[in-house]
Amino acid sequence: MLDKTAKNTFAKLDYLLKSGMHIQRDFPKPVSLYAFLDRHYRSLQAYYDDFFEMLLKKEGEGWNTYFYIDFHEGSRGKIPTDNQYRSYLKSEYILIGLIFFKIYKLDGNMELAKISDFINLLYQEYDELLNKMQRIVSSIEIDAGSDLNEEKLKNMVYKAFAEFEQLGWIARDTTDSDYFTYQPSFERLRRIYYPQIETIDEIIKRKEHG
């Protein structure tokens, strides 16, 4: 707290972290947020642990390092953690996030930089994923929007990306919100399900045997 930058940086950083933001080198700006975290990680971690019983975490390596407060694990925290007090990432957004992660990361579509291109790619090259997602979309009740599935899916993808931006997983272009840049913390979406992913073969086996 003796650091000179603390005065300018801490309030904003604290607010962002508590809002669920993931912080990495390129996003959110300014870089001083990331630099401050990186420099004082140990003491900040202790601070959040002592005063809020919150878990400040650091993941990723090198250039891909990111920080966040883990609200997911356990029931720590001095803040009431009853389920009704928590905000969950909507299940449909998790699915969209994983589909995007697969297409961008696992399949190496690294030139993908527009949400509309992502939707087009889904239509052009990912029949199976698209059909499965459409089955889900068609039975969902969206508050506003069109009855057409295509329109519904599109709206949902845009809403999901807005949420991902809130989390710091992607950065969107301020002048054209269709453009985005992938951020290293997107990996968190997968990381959170590592235990299930590691055991997916057994999970499927169990399911098949009732």
Next chain:
Amino acid sequence: MKKLDLYSEAKPRYYQLIPNREDGLILLALYQKYQKQEFTEDQIIQIINKVLSDLRGSNIRDEGNRNNIIILRLQEFFLWRDRKRKVYGFKNYGEEFCQKVFKRLSESYHPAKIERLFKHLLETLKTSLEKNHADLLIWIDDHFNVRSTELAQQIEILDQQVSESVDDFRFQIKQPQANILQVIETISTGLDQIKKHVHELTTGFQITYDIDDILQDMLKDTANFELLDSINLVLQYNQNVRNHLDQVSTRIDKIKPRIREFIFEFNQRELDRKTDKFLHYLLDNATYIRENSQPKRLIFPEEIDSFSIRIPESVPRFYILTERDFARKAPLVPAVRSVDVEQTKEMMAKNIEKLEIKKRIQYWTTGALDQIDREGKLDFSPFFFDILNREQHNLNIAVRTAQRLVKQCNSWQYEITVDQNEYHDPHYLNLSLWNMTILKKT
């Protein structure tokens, strides 16, 4: 050039002019094998079968009808047939088509050639202008138009090389045995190479600025005003070509850091495979529940938790109160009200009429009650028509009196009987009433 509506002329015979994928590949395979030589129908059929088997991934049966259709279609513009000798060959259009593809694919990037081309352009421009400024038009025709496509092609080749690298990368990392580190290494070097070429091209394209300078100087001279369009054409072209080159460079700059991201995760093939499986598992097993008339909610199978992203209570919320302005407010201007005399009169007349009717109803009701008190009974039906008669047929008064009367007599003191025989009055043929009698109980 002759005026021609290209769109409507081409529309009806599009597939004869521009072959579909199968036709096109058949043509290219034919050209590859025979070029300027002649060939027989059987030889065409052999090629058709070979191409279609390759495209559709299975052995194709020899289908005479299908083959005939294809051969007829190709004859329209691409092939000619010698009826007497029963042989085929390429028409000029067909040969050009195949050669264009051949040339485009075999072209490669030649930075030295580019520089030479530009130098040549600059020099010819200078010599043309020495004689006469209007010779610019000749220069455009003889030199510029001929070379400009070739130059643009060089940039296209680089752009295509970037695409090829990216596609190759996508393909490589999908291979189960891929050595990701090596793949990344290869593509990085490849991109660096392309980037170097872009840089070389940029240097070569510096000459376009010299050309720009000469042309812009010409613009200053009013005598050259009629050459304005031609000058603009060249300036615009130079501008585009430089922009395009810039784009290739930016594209590479964008890709490189993303490739770097993969370096840290090269050892995750197994995890990636399972992630894919996990995603499909979620998609297949997601179900809906509906709780207390809330909208339907998508949920995952029980082993999979939902993802808690924040605890809203932990986020400080700021309520911004704006300072109230306690300064004296300007006095309100009193609203000016006026009286609409006409309307008041009208309302008055209506109200008086209503009161009058009320009075009459009161009068008849009292009369009826008096009669019941006096005589112990009232036959209401004739009384009803009596009212109508004496109130200028005002049905309103009669009906409301009846209503009132029934209401007032609805007590232990009176008894109302109704028999369902209809009572008619000769003056009112369209009206009929059941016989109603009111008795006073004693």
